[in-house]
Amino acid sequence: MAEPYLRVENLTKQFGPFTALGGVDLEVYPGEVHALLGDNGAGKSTLIKTLAGVHQPTSGQIYIEGKPVSFRSPRDASAAGIGTVYQDLALNQLMSVTRNFFMGRELKGPLGTLRMDEMNQIAHDEMLKIGIDFSDPTQAVGTMSGGQRQTLAIARAIHFGAKVLILDEPTSALGQKQQMGVLKTIKRVRARGDIAIIFITHNEIHSRLVGDRFTFLALGKVIGAGTSDQIGNDEMRRLMAGGAEMGDLEQELAGI
Amino acid sequence: MAERSEADRLKEETWLQRLVRRPEIGAFIVMVVIIVALAIASDGKAFNALGLKNNIKIIAQYGIIALGAAALMIAGEFDLSIGSMIGFAGMSMALMLKWGLPFGLGEATPFLAFIITLAMTLTIGWIIGTIVVRSGLSSFIVTLAFLFFLRGTTEVSFRLINQSTQVSGLPDYKEESWFANILGGEVFGWFYDAWYWFGQKMVAGVEWPARLTADNINYLAALNINRRLEQWVTGFDARFMWFLIIAAVAYFVLSRTQLGNWIYATGDNKEAARANGVPVNRVKVGLFMFTAFCATMFAACQVFDTNTSDAAKGNLMELFAIAIAVVGGTLMTGGFGSIIGVVFGAITVGLVANAVFFIPEIDGAWFRVFLGSILLAAVFANERIRKRITGGI
Numbered sequence: 001m002a003e004p005y006l007r008v009e010n011l012t013k014q015f016g017p018f019t020a021l022g023g024v025d026l027e028v029y030p031g032e033v034h035a036l037l038g039d040n041g042a043g044k045s046t047l048i049k050t051l052a053g054v055h056q057p058t059s060g061q062i063y064i065e066g067k068p069v070s071f072r073s074p075r076d077a078s079a080a081g082i083g084t085v086y087q088d089l090a091l092n093q094l095m096s097v098t099r100n101f102f103m104g105r106e107l108k109g110p111l112g113t114l115r116m117d118e119m120n121q122i123a124h125d126e127m128l129k130i131g132i133d134f135s136d137p138t139q140a141v142g143t144m145s146g147g148q149r150q151t152l153a154i155a156r157a158i159h160f161g162a163k164v165l166i167l168d169e170p171t172s173a174l175g176q177k178q179q180m181g182v183l184k185t186i187k188r189v190r191a192r193g194d195i196a197i198i199f200i201t202h203n204e205i206h207s208r209l210v211g212d213r214f215t216f217l218a219l220g221k222v223i224g225a226g227t228s229d230q231i232g233n234d235e236m237r238r239l240m241a242g243g244a245e246m247g248d249l250e251q252e253l254a255g256i
Numbered sequence: 257m258a259e260r261s262e263a264d265r266l267k268e269e270t271w272l273q274r275l276v277r278r279p280e281i282g283a284f285i286v287m288v289v290i291i292v293a294l295a296i297a298s299d300g301k302a303f304n305a306l307g308l309k310n311n312i313k314i315i316a317q318y319g320i321i322a323l324g325a326a327a328l329m330i331a332g333e334f335d336l337s338i339g340s341m342i343g344f345a346g347m348s349m350a351l352m353l354k355w356g357l358p359f360g361l362g363e364a365t366p367f368l369a370f371i372i373t374l375a376m377t378l379t380i381g382w383i384i385g386t387i388v389v390r391s392g393l394s395s396f397i398v399t400l401a402f403l404f405f406l407r408g409t410t411e412v413s414f415r416l417i418n419q420s421t422q423v424s425g426l427p428d429y430k431e432e433s434w435f436a437n438i439l440g441g442e443v444f445g446w447f448y449d450a451w452y453w454f455g456q457k458m459v460a461g462v463e464w465p466a467r468l469t470a471d472n473i474n475y476l477a478a479l480n481i482n483r484r485l486e487q488w489v490t491g492f493d494a495r496f497m498w499f500l501i502i503a504a505v506a507y508f509v510l511s512r513t514q515l516g517n518w519i520y521a522t523g524d525n526k527e528a529a530r531a532n533g534v535p536v537n538r539v540k541v542g543l544f545m546f547t548a549f550c551a552t553m554f555a556a557c558q559v560f561d562t563n564t565s566d567a568a569k570g571n572l573m574e575l576f577a578i579a580i581a582v583v584g585g586t587l588m589t590g591g592f593g594s595i596i597g598v599v600f601g602a603i604t605v606g607l608v609a610n611a612v613f614f615i616p617e618i619d620g621a622w623f624r625v626f627l628g629s630i631l632l633a634a635v636f637a638n639e640r641i642r643k644r645i646t647g648g649i
Contacts, residue, residue: 052531073533074530074531074533075533078533084531086531088527088528089528090525090527090528090531090532091525092520092521092524092528092529092591093524093525093645094524094587094591094642094645095517095520095521095524095591099517099520099521102517103517103521103528103529103532104532104533104534105533106517108513108514111513112513112514112515113513113514114512114513114517116512140645142645143645
């Protein structure tokens with residue numbers, strides 16, 4: 001087996017007395033989709049924010065290509081090749097596609113001027129590569145559909161050198177057709193072979209469709225992990241429910 | 257069925273449609289209406305040589321602070337301390353010029369008085385900005401505190417040092433100091449020289465009656481020629497130049513540079529900007545310092561123009577600045593706005609504020625009625641623009 005691009009060892013994160021992550025291990029390989037599943041409040045968001053450099057871990061270690069790293073800001077993480085696509089996509093609705101694409105990493109000419117034509121071209125080409133032909137990169141993001149926004153955010157992360165692409169519930173809050181569009185995009189990125197994808201989702205069907213490897217979180221801990229062959233559908237459903245047996249749940253529901 | 261993509265649903269627009277959808281269009285139309293109405297109502301007096309100079313004086317004053325307020329609003333914050341900052345900066349310069357530098361360091365030159373004052377106001381701007389970004393409190397309340405704090409400090413300083421809340425009768429520094437002259441003197445004399453030259457051509461060979469009637473005085477005034485057929489007005493106030501410089505720089509920065517992209521990104525969605533590595537806090541603190549700079553320029557032009565200052569200077573100016581920014585198409589919620597629109601807004605509001613001097617029969621208080629009305633109209637118009645851009649959210 002190849003070396004994981006990103007490895008997380010016994011990561012903990014506390015906010016005051018509250019333990020958001022209680023010792024999480026994770027391995028992510030290039031060319032694979034690693035589905036991270038868990039209920040609300042399981043610690044998924046805290047985990048990805050720690051990987052993205054927004055939070056600093058209380059203890060534990062992150063390795064990139066075997067080397068220990070520590071991120072003091074999102075800039076550090078992004079420089080190390082971790083590209084995060086948040087649920088809100090970190091897009092500004094009132095700004096144009098291009099201005100969003102290069103937000104914080106603008107191409108500069110003399111006096112800090114923007115090289116707008118070049119930026120328009122790159123934004124257009126990068127989005128075309130992963131599946132949408134966007135004719136006018138000067139239009140505001142507010143006019144785009146949810147799926148298009150998702151694609152923009154993913155294209156942006158890849159263009160800026162993401163080797164690990166973290167997708168935070170990219171299929172939630174989308175219509176059925178657009179969900180499939182996003183899954184197609186994920187598959188296209190996976191097919192490149194050089195990018196590791198962490199796919200966070202609530203949806204067992206979606207994770208099954210694209211996932212190569214699974215990690216289940218509950219109450220800040222890993223309660224199950226494995227490749228798609230190792231984890232059967234029943235097991236998956238049990239782990240998604242936070243480890244509770246479906247049978248128990250059915251009984252509980254029947255008792256009310 | 258042919259392959260249809262999401263992108264096809266956006267209609268191509270003609271340049272005219274694009275022009276009509278520009279955020280400045282409302283402010284532009286209102287401005288044109290006001291210019292025409294004022295020209296007719298004042299019988300052309302508002303735009304004769306002196307009328308133009310006086311109108312541009314107040315437009316530039318409003319404009320300088322409105323540009324600061326607008327840039328800050330685009331980044332999603334307010335500054336209510338602009339007016340008090342004007343008073344504070346004016347006090348600081350006037351007291352130094354009259355009573356010498358602090359700590360007995362000797363006489364103050366106009367340059368030293370300005371630089372030391374600017375250092376103070378920029379520091380205050382930095383403090384305000386730092387409090388806002390560190391505490392996460394609303395800038396409305398933090399700058400409201402500084403509105404009182406600075407106005408009080410201004411008045412107390414006047415009384416302690418000067419025993420009176422005004423300084424008047426300072427020497428006319430413009431005469432000797434080039435520095436005072438570029439702030440309080442006259443600029444663009446060539447414009448009025450050219451006007452005078454044309455005026456002379458127009459009256460050459462005309463036999464003037466011994467007693468000039470009111471009508472031909474008006475005619476002469478429009479030609480920039482006084483009763484003795486000499487040049488009547490020699491230049492604009494220097495603040496006009498500063499207004500143009502600040503507007504040009506602000507336009508360039510906002511629309512063409514990385515910093516501009518950061519300012520829009522900060523005001524639109526702070527968290528999104530931060531996640532993409534935009535230094536949101538530094539952008540905001542920098543813009544609070546920019547409004548302080550604009551207020552200081554306002555005060556410096558005033559002090560060196562009139563050679564006076566008093567504790568009430570700049571009163572209510574913060575509200576005019578914000579009103580003009582909104583009339584110019586700046587969104588209250590941040591993330592959107594146009595420097596050109598703000599310039600149009602400043603012209604509109606400046607002209608109406610001055611209208612009473614050219615049309616004596618109207619009550620000056622109508623100005624505030626008008627300002628309130630266009631402010632409300634502008635807020636509704638801006639909201640419509642925002643909804644259109646964000647797809648109705």
